[in-house]
Amino acid sequence: MATAARIDATDTTALETSEAVVVRFAGDSGDGMQLTGGQFTLSSALAGNDFATFPDFPAEIRAPLGTLFGVSAFQINFGSTEIETAGDAPDVLIAMNPAALKTNVKDLKPGGLIIADSGEFTARNLAKAEYDANPLEDDSLGKWQLIQFNISQLTMDAVKPFGLGNKEALRCKNMWTLGLALWMFDRDRQPIIDWLNEKFAKNPVLANANIAALNAGHAYGETAEIGQPGTVAIPQRHVNAAPVEPGLYRTITGADAVAYGLVAGCQLAGVPMFFGGYPITPASSILHALSRLKEYGVTTFQAEDEIAAIASAIGASYAGQLGVTSSSGPGIALKTEAIGLAVMTELPLVIVNSQRGGPSTGLPTKTEQSDLYQAVYGRNGDTPLPVIAARSPSDVFDCAIEAVRIATQFMTPVILLTDGYIANAAEPWKVPDMSSYQPFPVTFLDHVPEGGFKPYGRDNKLARPWVKPGTPGLRHRIGGIEKQVDTGHINYSPENHQAMTDLRKNKVDGIANHIPDQDVCLGAAGGKLAMVGWGSTYGAVHQAVRRARAKGLDVSHIHIRHIWPMPNNLGELLHSFDQVIVPEMNTGQLKTVLRDQYLVDAKPLNKVSGQPFRIAEIEAAIEGALA
């Protein structure tokens, strides 16, 4: 743990300061860009900046070297003000090879800075990146500032004393680059050195080589600044600490936040957790995280397929633990029949969907919000279940707790929607005080109640009793065939099916009475325009609304967590606006649900490119609507 630098107004730095900077590291998928980005993120956190990151990597594990589709990038937006997205366009692009330059430079701000490793701009690599001429040598990059030097050679020189092979020596390139970036943004190297020493504790030579590369990159910035012959001057900037609430912070990814939130939820409910999972991008990291938390009463089971993953979770819920499963769209599709079984048998279950681009296999490593219909409607029969959507990596923690609360209190499967962006992105998180959460302990029925035991009898929330097999006197059979009201016996009669369908619907609808009213997270509760978002578009929508309001526009931001059932006041709230626009990374799914539920003239704003919204795109929509 470290203490963040708190830089106040009296701390006058000679450096030029920026409010926020967007840096993108891009290289070959073997260049270690995600690692570089991750450590730069830590450094930003320690500098007290607010930040948001966006890792963007190929679906291939090791794509052929130097190819366009093998480019891996990591973008970070850090600043001295509130940062809610990874940034629209980078100010700085660090390109480790021609392919990285080609695929990323078009996003760079006009006048932005390119730092290129000229050592990798060989004829062969240029050809692989489909460049006819070396862009570093013609004027094709004219609208940007270009700084180039041979990072590969400089790294080789720096690590020479350690006697590494060529390949291993070149692997230190990312640390050289990180060292330069640390210098550029006036950052302390020590935390990274500590991390390297820890990471390579078993191989001190590698640790020292990487540290040497890091130091060399940093020194290069310094010497270039004083105009050492043969070096190129590099601009240095300082970004002040952001004004944030005091407290303990950490970086968190959505995947870790889901895992911790589920553990927290189970503790608050007082039940052990059973997690059945099957590897799928981008959801596997939840299984990885939970498999290390056995002392928290977590059993993880890597099943033979998605169906077995959820079926085992249902079995565990039946036996008295909280069953949890997670996947991404294609896997959720496979689980669909079993979700229906959980609805029919009214067992608690949490299903986490880290959405990715679809349909079918789609875009496994890219982000999308196109599984809302699947979550709300995607089952045979009238099969209602609650759906919750998280807005950011840190928000998932609370959403997971909420999912556990609803599942256990209402005896129902709950779908928690996150997405590839939330799962992989990191952001600062003020560590919550667990004692501030209200427990919601579950009660297992363990005796025959007055009036006899009814497996499908109900409490005032319409939830049926949870009975653990092994309990004397309460033996009963459940299953997917229609249940008789109260007894749970098989019953096909028309009256009973009508009654049970109504009960299932009313139970889920009634959850709306046990969730918070919809708030307006920015702006007034009524006016000319509401931007209504859900999920990971939060940051972009929020910033766009903030900017528009700063220009005097009458626009509010509403962000819906409870997708189903929706908060009781939502209809009235939406109708208090002249216009409603729903920005979402699909072709208009929440928009359709809102129209259906509230007869509101919601207009879509859609993007399905596999990339998150840019603030400017949403801002333009606001301005267009209010023009």
Next chain:
Amino acid sequence: MNDMTPIKTTPKDWETDQEVRWCPGCGDYAILKAVQRTMPDIGGTPENTVFVSGIGCSSRFPYYMETYGFHTIHGRAPAVATGVKLANPDLDVWVISGDGDALSIGGNHTMHLLRRNLDCQFLLFNNEIYGLTKGQYSPTSREGTRSPSTPFGSVDRPATPCAFALGAGARFVARTYDVAKQTVDVLKAAHAHKGASFVEIFQNCIVYNADVFGGFTEKANQNHQLWLENGKPMLFAGGTKGITMDMKSLSLQVVDVVDGNWEAAGVIVHDVTNRAVAHMLVEMPFGAFPMALGVLYDDPRPTFDSAVIAQNEAVAAGKTPDLQKLISTGQTWTVDA
């Protein structure tokens, strides 16, 4: 199991008040009776017993057992049972399935349950037909089976459930048929085996595939049954025939036994731990060979559930769960007031 002294039950204690809805004459009735007769003998307690089934005629079974029961979805009973057993290893878990449920739609789960060796009894009712959907051929139907979906006869080769089970790594494989008096003993042996106990029960579907097993189940044909017993010679047809191993071809052969002198005829003795012979026994082509019944293979290994629990406990040992601490570790920093 719980700490209470088990009260000796009777078969009646295992019957529910639900009306049994199988066709009159269905082999499932006999299997149900056999299971209800087995339970008191194994000292089972109804509340600690869970029957988990998939979909099909056989899968109605849990409704008729006065225990805990879960009638799940098609093919997925093994996966649900895995969750039940991992969540509460004290429960005595029985999986009830059929040839379509266990080998077609749920083949993957059956394979992995057996491979993992989940401690449970897996009863596969094999009637070589899809009964509940009105008679289509199944993955165990013989080549040429005429059915609504194969009016000119099926053209694909059937699966052999016990061979599948052995191939999947099952440590207990047994075979019986619905009305066999030995079924109770087979079920007892299955229960006594710690781990996944796979029992194939030939079951007569009186409506869509009547008497398909008549070749060895009918009274006149009982000479074609080879009942295996550990440590006993492999004799059938009233001791007049036996199974020997041809050492040149390393294959089983039928030999005549004269005057009960099976040793002279070279009849081999059944060793339930001999996996290679078990493979041969389940693959014997019926007709030239008898139908091998009883416990074909029984060689326990540590169970999946015990391994999971042991690892959970070992990893958690000495660690105090402290969620506040957990979420406060990693890349952290403090912002001072």
